[in-house]
Amino acid sequence: MDFIMTIDSDDESRVKKRSKKAHDEREEVQLNADFHFDLSGDPSTDIFHPDETTDIVNNVLKPGLNSVSVDEIIERRKLKHVSKRKRSSEHSSRSGSDDDTEDGMASETSDESEEENEPSSGDTDSGDSSLDWQHDTISEDDDSSSHSESVLEADEDRKAEFFDTVTPQDSHSSFLTMNLSRPLQRALTSLGFVSPTPIQAAAIPVALLGKDVVGNAVTGSGKTAAFTIPILERLLYREKGIHAAATRCLILVPTRELAVQCFEVGSKLSAYTDIRFCLVAGGLSLKSQEVALRARPDIVIATPGRLIDHLRNSPSFTLDALDVLVLDEADRMLSEGFADELNEIIKSCPASRQTMLFSATMTDSVDELVKMSLKKPVRLFVDPKRTTARELIQEFVRVRAEKEADRTALLVTLCKRIFRQRVIIFFRSKKLAHQVRVLFGLLDMNAEELHGDLSQEQRLKALQSFRDGQADFLMATDLASRGLDIKGIETVINYDMPSQFEQYLHRVGRTARAGKCGRSVTLVGEGDRKLLKSVIKHNAGDDNIRHRIVPPEILRRWADKVRELKNEVVVVLQEEKEEKRLRQAEMELKKGQNMLEHEAEIFSRPRRTWFQTEKDKARAADCDSDNGTEACDGSPSKRRRTSGTSLQASVSIKVVSQTGHDDPKREKYAGLSRKAKRRKIALDAEKESGEKGAIDAAIRSAKREARAGKISKIQPRTGGRKKAIPKITSRAGSAFAQDLSVKARREGIRARKGDKIGGMSRKGGRR
Numbered sequence: 220m221d222f223i224m225t226i227d228s229d230d231e232s233r234v235k236k237r238s239k240k241a242h243d244e245r246e247e248v249q250l251n252a253d254f255h256f257d258l259s260g261d262p263s264t265d266i267f268h269p270d271e272t273t274d275i276v277n278n279v280l281k282p283g284l285n286s287v288s289v290d291e292i293i294e295r296r297k298l299k300h301v302s303k304r305k306r307s308s309e310h311s312s313r314s315g316s317d318d319d320t321e322d323g324m325a326s327e328t329s330d331e332s333e334e335e336n337e338p339s340s341g342d343t344d345s346g347d348s349s350l351d352w353q354h355d356t357i358s359e360d361d362d363s364s365s366h367s368e369s370v371l372e373a374d375e376d377r378k379a380e381f382f383d384t385v386t387p388q389d390s391h392s393s394f395l396t397m398n399l400s401r402p403l404q405r406a407l408t409s410l411g412f413v414s415p416t417p418i419q420a421a422a423i424p425v426a427l428l429g430k431d432v433v434g435n436a437v438t439g440s441g442k443t444a445a446f447t448i449p450i451l452e453r454l455l456y457r458e459k460g461i462h463a464a465a466t467r468c469l470i471l472v473p474t475r476e477l478a479v480q481c482f483e484v485g486s487k488l489s490a491y492t493d494i495r496f497c498l499v500a501g502g503l504s505l506k507s508q509e510v511a512l513r514a515r516p517d518i519v520i521a522t523p524g525r526l527i528d529h530l531r532n533s534p535s536f537t538l539d540a541l542d543v544l545v546l547d548e549a550d551r552m553l554s555e556g557f558a559d560e561l562n563e564i565i566k567s568c569p570a571s572r573q574t575m576l577f578s579a580t581m582t583d584s585v586d587e588l589v590k591m592s593l594k595k596p597v598r599l600f601v602d603p604k605r606t607t608a609r610e611l612i613q614e615f616v617r618v619r620a621e622k623e624a625d626r627t628a629l630l631v632t633l634c635k636r637i638f639r640q641r642v643i644i645f646f647r648s649k650k651l652a653h654q655v656r657v658l659f660g661l662l663d664m665n666a667e668e669l670h671g672d673l674s675q676e677q678r679l680k681a682l683q684s685f686r687d688g689q690a691d692f693l694m695a696t697d698l699a700s701r702g703l704d705i706k707g708i709e710t711v712i713n714y715d716m717p718s719q720f721e722q723y724l725h726r727v728g729r730t731a732r733a734g735k736c737g738r739s740v741t742l743v744g745e746g747d748r749k750l751l752k753s754v755i756k757h758n759a760g761d762d763n764i765r766h767r768i769v770p771p772e773i774l775r776r777w778a779d780k781v782r783e784l785k786n787e788v789v790v791v792l793q794e795e796k797e798e799k800r801l802r803q804a805e806m807e808l809k810k811g812q813n814m815l816e817h818e819a820e821i822f823s824r825p826r827r828t829w830f831q832t833e834k835d836k837a838r839a840a841d842c843d844s845d846n847g848t849e850a851c852d853g854s855p856s857k858r859r860r861t862s863g864t865s866l867q868a869s870v871s872i873k874v875v876s877q878t879g880h881d882d883p884k885r886e887k888y889a890g891l892s893r894k895a896k897r898r899k900i901a902l903d904a905e906k907e908s909g910e911k912g913a914i915d916a917a918i919r920s921a922k923r924e925a926r927a928g929k930i931s932k933i934q935p936r937t938g939g940r941k942k943a944i945p946k947i948t949s950r951a952g953s954a955f956a957q958d959l960s961v962k963a964r965r966e967g968i969r970a971r972k973g974d975k976i977g978g979m980s981r982k983g984g985r986r
C-alpha cells in the first residue's frame with residue numbers, strides 16, 4: 220500500500236497561499252530511496268557544542284531581570300557585524316577584489332534564488348522506495364497492535380462498568396435547539412458559533428443534567444465552550460444579591476497561558492450576562508487576585524498552585540459553595556506533577572459538586588483521577604481513537620544520524636524558504652528554544668519565545684506579539700503545546716520529535732483547529748522510528764502524510780551560514796548574562812534599602828503557608844533537581860515518572876479511603892454530619908498544633924459563617940413578603956434542582972432575582 224504522498228504543487232495549495240515567489244521557492248520533494256532508521260541518536264542536541272553555552276543559557280533568562288532585551292542585544296551585534304563587513308568590503312574594493320558584498324545575507328539570498336530556479340538534482344534522499352519504508356513500518360506495527368487492541372477492548376469493558384450510560388435524547392445540530400438562554404445565544408451569535416462541534420453537542424445537554432462528565436475529543440474541537448456554556452446557563456439561574464455572592468464554579472487548567480485564554484473565552488461567552496469571572500494564575504499579582512476573590516466572583520479560572528496559595532492564605536476565599544469543578548487538560552496537570560495539588564483542591568470542594576474533566580488525550584493517571592474525583596460520570600469520547608485533526612497535513616523530514624549537526628540549518632532552510640509566517644516551532648528544551656531564537660534574530664527572522672524561563676509578563680507579551688502577527692515565529696517548549704488557541708497558525712514545526720505520542724498530538728494540534736487547514740513538519744531523527752509509526756497509524760485523514768526532502772546543496776549553504784553565526788550567538792548570550800548580573804545587583808541593592816526602610820512592616824506580615832510541610836516541599840524540590848526539570852515546562856520522562864509515582868501513591872491512599880476500611884481518619888469521623896465532622900476536625904487540629912490550629916479553625920469558622928447558599932436556594936426578597944426558603948440537601952437539589960436540558964421554550968427569558976427553578980413556578984417566564 221502507498222501511504223505516503225509526494226508533495227507537489229497541488230498539495231501545497233491546501234496551505235494558505237503565499238506570494239508567487241515563495242511558492243516557486245518550494246523544493247521538489249521526493250520520496251526517500253532508502254529511508255532507514257536505527258535506534259541510536261538523540262535529536263535533542265544543542266545547536267552548538269554544549270560546553271560553549273551551558274552556563275550562559277542556564278543563567279541568562281530569569282524572570283523580569285533583563286533591562287536590555289535580547290532583541291536589543293541582537294540588534295547591537297548585527298550593527299557591529301554590518302559595520303565590520305562594510306569596512307572589510309571597502310578594504311577589498313580598494314584592493315580590487317569583487318568577490319564579497321556589503322551584506323552577507325543579501326548575497327546569500329540572491330545566490331539562493333538563482334539556485335532555486337535550478338532543478339533540485341542530487342537529493343541524497345530521493346528515490347522511489349518509500350513504499351518499502353512505509354510498508355516496513357506498518358507491517359511491523361501490525362503484529363504488536365493486535366495484542367494491544369485486545370487489551371484495549373478489555374479495558375473498555377472495565378470502563379463501561381464504571382461510567383454512567385446516560386445518552387442525551389436529542390442530537391443537536393444547532394445551538395438554537397439546545398434551549399439556551401437569550402444572553403448566551405447572543406454571545407454565540409456574536410462569536411460566529413452557529414452549530415455546536417460534536418463534543419459540544421454531546422457535552423452540553425449532559426452537563427445541564429448535572430451529571431459528571433469525562434470529555435475527550437481531538438485538539439481544536441471546542442472543548443472550552445463545551446464546559447463553559449452549560450456552566451453559564453446554570454449560573455443565570457443563581458440567586459443574586461450581596462449575600463448570595465459566592466464562587467460557584469472553578470475551572471482548573473495546567474498553564475497560566477491557558478488560564479488567560481480560558482478567561483477570555485468565558486468573558487466573551489458571558490458578555491451579555493452579569494456573571495463575574497476571576498483569573499487566579501501564577502505569575503500575576505497576588506494582591507489584586509486577593510481583592511478580586513474577596514468580591515466572590517461566580518467563576519474562578521485558576522492554575523493549581525496559585526489556587527492553593529489563595530485557599531490557604533486569603534482568609535475570605537473558600538470553595539465551600541462550589542457547585543461545579545472543571546479539570547481541563549487533566550492529564551497535563553498530572554504529568555506536570557500537580558497530583559498533590561489536585562488532591563488538595565478536590566478535598567476542599569464539597570462532595571456534592573458536579574465535576575467535568577476534559578482532555579484531548581487520556582492517560583492511566585487520568586483514569587485514576589476520574590475514579591477518585593468523579594461520581595458515575597458520563598463518558599463522552601467523541602473521537603475514541605487518539606487521532607490528529609482531519610484537516611492536518613503531516614510532513615516529515617528525515618535527519619540522518621551523521622547529519623544531526625545540521626538540524627538547526629535544516630530548520631532555518633525550511634523557515635527561510637517555505638514556512639515564513641504564522642509558524643510555531645517546538646523544542647524539547649528551553650535552552651535550545653532560546654538559542655535558536657537568538658539565531659533567528661541574527662538572521663533577520665522575526666521570532667518570539669515562550670517557555671518557563673521567562674517571567675509571566677514576558678510570556679504573555681511574546682504570545683501577544685505572535686497573535687498580533689508582529690512575530691512570524693514562536694519558539695516554544697511543551698508549555699505551549701496544550702490548549703493554546705492562536706488564530707491562523709499555518710504551520711507547526713517539531714524541531715525534534717517529542718518523546719510521547721500524546722505530546723505530538725497536542726503540539727500539532729495548535730494548527731488545523733476548528734475545521735481549518737494546517738500543516739505540521741517534524742524533523743525525524745534515527746531514534747524516532749517508533750513514534751513515527753504511531754503517528755502514521757493514528758493519522759486521521761486519508762492521504763495526509765508527506766515526506767519532505769530538502770535539497771542538500773541549499774541545506775549546505777544555510778549550514779555554512781549557521782556555523783558562521785555560531786560565535787555571534789555565543790556573544791549575544793554572554794552579553795545577556797552580563798546584563799542580568801547587573802540587574803540582579805541593582806535589585807539586591809533595592810531590596811536592602813527596602814529592608815532598612817520598612818523592616819518593621821515587612822516582618823509584621825503573616826507568613827504565607829502551603830499545604831505541604833517544609834519537609835515535603837524540600838523533598839519535592841529534591842526530586843525536581845535530581846531530575847533536572849523545572850515545574851511547568853519541558854517534560855523529560857524522569858519527571859513524568861516521579862509525578863506518576865506520586866499520583867499513584869496519593870491515588871492509592873485515596874482509593875483505600877474510598878473503600879473505607881483502612882482509613883483511620885474515616886473511621887474516626889464516621890457517622891457524623893458534615894458540619895459536626897468539620898467541627899471535630901477543627902478541634903483535633905487545634906489540639907495537635909496549638910495556637911496555629913486555633914487560628915486555622917477560627918479562619919474556617921469565619922469562612923463558614925460567610926458562606927452563601929447554593930445556587931437554587933431562594934432568598935427572601937427584600938422589601939417584599941417573605942417566602943419560605945426551601946431546604947435543599949441533596950446534590951440534585953443544590954446545583955441542579957431541575958434538569959436544565961429539558962426546559963421547554965424558554966429562550967429569551969433572563970433569570971431574575973427570586974425566580975425559582977426545580978419545577979417551581981417562575982415569575983415572568985413562560986415554561
Ligand SMILES: Nc1ncnc2c1ncn2[C@@H]1O[C@H](COP(=O)(O)OP(=O)(O)OP(=O)(O)O)[C@@H](O)[C@H]1O
Binds near residue numbers: 413415416579703732
Ligand atoms: N461551535 C463552534 N463553532 C465554531 N468555532 C468554534 C466552536 N466552538 C469552538 N470554536 C472555535 O474552535 C477553536 C478551538 O476551540 P478550543 O480551544 O476550545 O478547542 P479545544 O478542543 O479545547 O482544543 P485543545 O484540545 O487544543 O485545547 C477556537 O478558536 C474556538 O473559537
